[in-house]
Amino acid sequence: MSKSKKFQPPWLEQTASPRSYRSLYKWGEPDGFKHPNQGMYQMLKDIFQLDDSDFQFPINDGLEDFSEQIPCQMEDRLINDLKAIVGEENLSYDTYQRTRTSYGAGMLDALRVRQRIFENLPDVVVAPRNNQEITALLKYCQAEQLPVYIYGAGSTVTRGVEAVNGGVCIDMSLHMNKVLDFNDVNQTITVQAGMLGPALEELLNNAPERLRAQRRYTCGHFPQSFLHSSVGGWVVTRGAGQNSTYYGKIEDLVLSQKYVTPAGEMQTPGYPRCATGPDFNQIMIGSEGCFGVLTEVTLRLYRFQPENKQRYSYLFKNWEDAQLAVREIMQAESGHPSVFRLSDPEETDVAMRMYHIHGSPADGVLKTLGYLPMQRCLLLGSCDGDKAYARLVKRIIARTARKYKAFALTPFGVTQRWEKSRFTDPYIREDLMDFGILIDTLECAVTWDQLPKVHEHVRRFVKSRPKTICMTHLSHAYPQGTNLYFIFIARITDINEYLTLQYGVLQAIQESGASMSHHHGIGKQTAPWLEGQIGSANMDVIRILKKHFDPTNIMNPGGTLGLDMSEEQRKKKWGFRKKSDQ
Numbered sequence: 001m002s003k004s005k006k007f008q009p010p011w012l013e014q015t016a017s018p019r020s021y022r023s024l025y026k027w028g029e030p031d032g033f034k035h036p037n038q039g040m041y042q043m044l045k046d047i048f049q050l051d052d053s054d055f056q057f058p059i060n061d062g063l064e065d066f067s068e069q070i071p072c073q074m075e076d077r078l079i080n081d082l083k084a085i086v087g088e089e090n091l092s093y094d095t096y097q098r099t100r101t102s103y104g105a106g107m108l109d110a111l112r113v114r115q116r117i118f119e120n121l122p123d124v125v126v127a128p129r130n131n132q133e134i135t136a137l138l139k140y141c142q143a144e145q146l147p148v149y150i151y152g153a154g155s156t157v158t159r160g161v162e163a164v165n166g167g168v169c170i171d172m173s174l175h176m177n178k179v180l181d182f183n184d185v186n187q188t189i190t191v192q193a194g195m196l197g198p199a200l201e202e203l204l205n206n207a208p209e210r211l212r213a214q215r216r217y218t219c220g221h222f223p224q225s226f227l228h229s230s231v232g233g234w235v236v237t238r239g240a241g242q243n244s245t246y247y248g249k250i251e252d253l254v255l256s257q258k259y260v261t262p263a264g265e266m267q268t269p270g271y272p273r274c275a276t277g278p279d280f281n282q283i284m285i286g287s288e289g290c291f292g293v294l295t296e297v298t299l300r301l302y303r304f305q306p307e308n309k310q311r312y313s314y315l316f317k318n319w320e321d322a323q324l325a326v327r328e329i330m331q332a333e334s335g336h337p338s339v340f341r342l343s344d345p346e347e348t349d350v351a352m353r354m355y356h357i358h359g360s361p362a363d364g365v366l367k368t369l370g371y372l373p374m375q376r377c378l379l380l381g382s383c384d385g386d387k388a389y390a391r392l393v394k395r396i397i398a399r400t401a402r403k404y405k406a407f408a409l410t411p412f413g414v415t416q417r418w419e420k421s422r423f424t425d426p427y428i429r430e431d432l433m434d435f436g437i438l439i440d441t442l443e444c445a446v447t448w449d450q451l452p453k454v455h456e457h458v459r460r461f462v463k464s465r466p467k468t469i470c471m472t473h474l475s476h477a478y479p480q481g482t483n484l485y486f487i488f489i490a491r492i493t494d495i496n497e498y499l500t501l502q503y504g505v506l507q508a509i510q511e512s513g514a515s516m517s518h519h520h521g522i523g524k525q526t527a528p529w530l531e532g533q534i535g536s537a538n539m540d541v542i543r544i545l546k547k548h549f550d551p552t553n554i555m556n557p558g559g560t561l562g563l564d565m566s567e568e569q570r571k572k573k574w575g576f577r578k579k580s581d582q
Contacts, residue, residue: 009055011035011431014063019096022062024103025110027426028228034427039353044437048467048491058434059493060114068116070095073166074123078144082126082168085136090127090174097125101171102149102163104156105225105426106525107440108502110433111495120162120558122149122169129175131295134260138293141168141554142262148554150289152230153196157441158523160237160288164558170293172232179203180296182211188255189217190298193232197221200231205304216304220247220338220384223519227423232294237521238286240483242422244476245330246338246384249519251285253299259284261292261549270298283545288521289556290563291549308387310394312337313380313414314406315371319344319455321404322377327448329400330477335393339381340477341418344455347471347487348378355417362412371407379406380415438492442505444514447481454484457512461504462488468501476518483518503572522561528572530562 015031016022023030036044045051072079072093083091092098098121103109112118128134141148147167154161163169172194181190189211191200200219207213221234221241233239235257240249247253256270268280284291316322326342343351352358352373357366366376379401383390401408429439446454455472462470469489474482486505492498506529510516516526516533531539539562546553546563559565568574 007052007055009041009052009431009435010058012058012061012063012434014061016063017065019066020063021066021113021116022430024066024096024099024113025062025105026430027105028424032424032427034421034424035431036428037354037356039356039358040350040428043350043353044432044489047469048437055435059436061434062114066096066099068095068099068118070098070118070121072098072123074146078146079124081140082124082137085140086126086128086133090129092125093123094125095121098122098163098169100154101125101151101169102161104154104158104160104162105228106157106159107429107438107498108159108495108525110429111438111493111498114433115495117495120164121166122147122163123166125151125169125171127171127174131258131260131265134170134293134295135265137168137170138260138262138554142552145552146554147557148293149556150232150236150293152194152233153225153228155225155229155233156237156521156523158237158517158521158525160521160523160560161556162524162558164524167554172293172295173230176295177230179211181298182207182213184211184213187217187301188298189219189301190256190296191231192296193230193235193294195231197223197226197229197231197234201226204301207304217301218304219253219299220302221250221253224423224426231297231299235285235297236288236294237523238519239521240476240519242341242475243338243384244519245336245340245381245478247302249476251282254281254285255298255300257281257284257294257298258296259292259294262551262554263292263549266292266549272300286521287545288523288560290546290561292555302384305384305386308385308390309338310383310390311380311410311415312382312394312397313378313409313412314397314401315348315366315409316377316379316401316404316406317370317372318375319377321406322379323448323451325400325404325406326379326474326477326482328403329397330482331479332396332400334396335383335385335389336477337381337393337397338384339415339475341380341473341475343378344472345374345377346469347473348376349373350469350471351378355414366407369407378409378414380409380418382415382419432489436491436493437489438498439487439489440498440502441485441487442502442509443483443485443518443520444509444516445481445483445518446514450513451482451484454509454512454514458484458486458505458508461508462486462501465490465501467491484514485518499574507572524559524569527559527562527565528569528574 147165176194204217
C-alpha cells in the first residue's frame with residue numbers, strides 16, 4: 001500500500017447551495033469544512049487496507065439541486081384552515097422544507113439523502129408567531145386528528161422529529177426565538193424555545209450592552225451541536241454540553257418552562273428549590289415533544305469570566321490508572337473542572353495522529369518513558385469560575401495526575417487545539433462519507449463500578465466487525481459515575497448494514513447494564529430499548545402522562561420515547577428498503 005503523504009484526496013470545499021441535496025446532510029455552515037489531516041488519512045488507509053487510488057473520486061457529492069417532488073397528501077380544506085391560523089406566508093408544503101424538518105443530523109439521515117430515499121415527511125410545515133397560534137394549531141389538529149411534530153434546529157441524531165405519520169410540523173426557529181425576560185438580580189433569562197445557542201450566548205456575553213445588565217453572563221451549555229441547536233432542543237432531549245461537569249446538564253440549568261399541550265397550557269414553578277410534591281420541571285424535561293410544544297424556558301445563568309479559565313492536559317500510561325485518577329478528582333470534594341474529557345487508548349491513538357504527535361520526536365520520547373501506543377490515555381480539559389477556584393481545581397487535577405504518574409502535556413497546548421476544533425470536528429464525516437467511510441456515535445451513562453465492564457463489552461461487539469475503529473471517551477463526570485461516548489468508524493454504504501451495527505451497539509449497551517442515553521435523548525432510534533432499561537412500571541408512568549397531556553396521540557407519534565411503536569420497531573428490526581424497491 002502507498003505510504004505517500006503527497007497525495008491529497010479531493011476533499012470537497014465547494015459551498016453547498018441552500019437547496020442542494022448536500023445542504024440537507026451537511027454539518028453546520030454551507031461553506032464550513034474540516035478535512036482529515038495526513039495522520040488520520042494514513043490511519044484510515046492502514047486500517048481499511050486502502051491506498052490513494054481509493055480516494056481519487058468521491059462517491060456522490062450531492063451538490064446538484066434538490067429535485068424531489070413528493071406530493072402533499074393533506075386535503076385543501078385542512079391546508080386552508082391551517083393558513084388561516086398562522087398566515088399563508090407561514091405555511092409550506094415544499095418537499096425540500098418538509099424533508100429539512102423531518103430528517104435530522106444523524107448518520108441514517110445522511111445515508112438516506114445520499115441514496116435519494118425520502119420518507120416520513122410531514123404534509124405541511126407551519127411557523128407560528130406566538131403561543132396563541134400554537135394553542136390554536138393544537139386545538140385544530142386534535143379535532144381533525146392530524147399528527148403534530150416539532151422542529152427546532154434539526155440537530156437531532158435519534159430520529160427525534162421524523163414525521164412517521166405525516167401531518168403537521170411546527171417550525172419553532174422562524175419566529176419563536178426571542179428573549180422574553182431577563183433578571184439581573186436572580187441571574188435568569190427567559191427565552192422562546194426556538195432561540196439558537198450562539199444567539200443566546202452572544203446576548204449573555206454582552207449583557208451590559210445588550211440587556212443593561214451589571215455584568216457579563218454565560219449559559220454554560222455547549223454541546224457539540226452548539227452552533228446549530230436550539231434551547232428547546234436542549235431541554236426536550238435532556239441534553240448535556242461539553243462543560244457540564246461544572247455547569248451541569250440542561251436539567252440543572254432550567255428554572256421553569258411553559259408548554260402548550262392538547263390538554264391546555266402547562267407552566268412549571270420558577271423557584272430555585274421547593275418541596276411541593278414531584279418536580280414538574282423534571283417530568284417535562286426530556287419529553288421530546290410527546291406531551292406538547294415547549295414554548296418558553298427560564299434558565300439559570302453563570303458569570304462569564306473567560307479570563308479565569310485554567311487549561312490542563314495529561315497522558316496516563318494506561319486506561320486503569322486514568323479511570324482511578326478521574327474518579328478520585330470527581331470525588332475529592334475540592335471542586336469540579338468544567339471540561340473533563342478522558343480518551344481511551346484507541347481514541348488517544350487517533351488524537352495523537354490528529355494533533356501531529358504520532359511519529360514525532362516527542363512521540364519517541366513518550367514511548368521511551370513508557371507511554372505506549374494503544375495503552376496510553378489522554379485527559380484534557382479546563383476549569384472555570386472564580387480565579388482562585390479555577391486555580392484550586394487545576395492544582396487538584398495536577399496533584400492527582402502526578403500520583404498516577406501521568407505525563408503533563410499542559411504546556412503543549414493540547415486543550416487549546418481541542419477547543420479550536422470541538423464544534424467543527426463533525427465536518428470530517430462528510431469527507432469520509434464521500435469515499436464510503438462512515439463515522440457515528442452512541443453514548444450511555446454508567447456508575448464508576450460499571451465503567452470497565454461497559455467499556456469492554458461494547459468495544460468487544462464493535463470489534464467483532466472486522467476493520468472497524470471504536471474510540472471511546474468520557475466527557476461528563478459526576479462523583480457517582482460518568483458517561484461513555486463511543487465513536488465507531490467503518491466502511492459502510494448500505495443502510496441496513498449500518499443499522500445492524502447501530503442496533504448491535506445499542507443492544508450491547510443495554511446488556512452491559514448502562515443507560516440507553518446520557519444526553520442525546522431517545523427519539524425513535526433508541527425507543528425499542530427504553531422499557532427494558534427503565535422497567536415496565538416506570539414506562540407505565542410515561543404512558544399515563546402521555547394520555548393526560550395528549551389523549552388522542554397527535555404529538556410526535558410513531559415510536560418516540562417507546563410509545564406507539566410499530567411491530568418492526570418493537571422487534572428492533574426497523575430497516576429500510578432501497579429506493580428501487582419502494
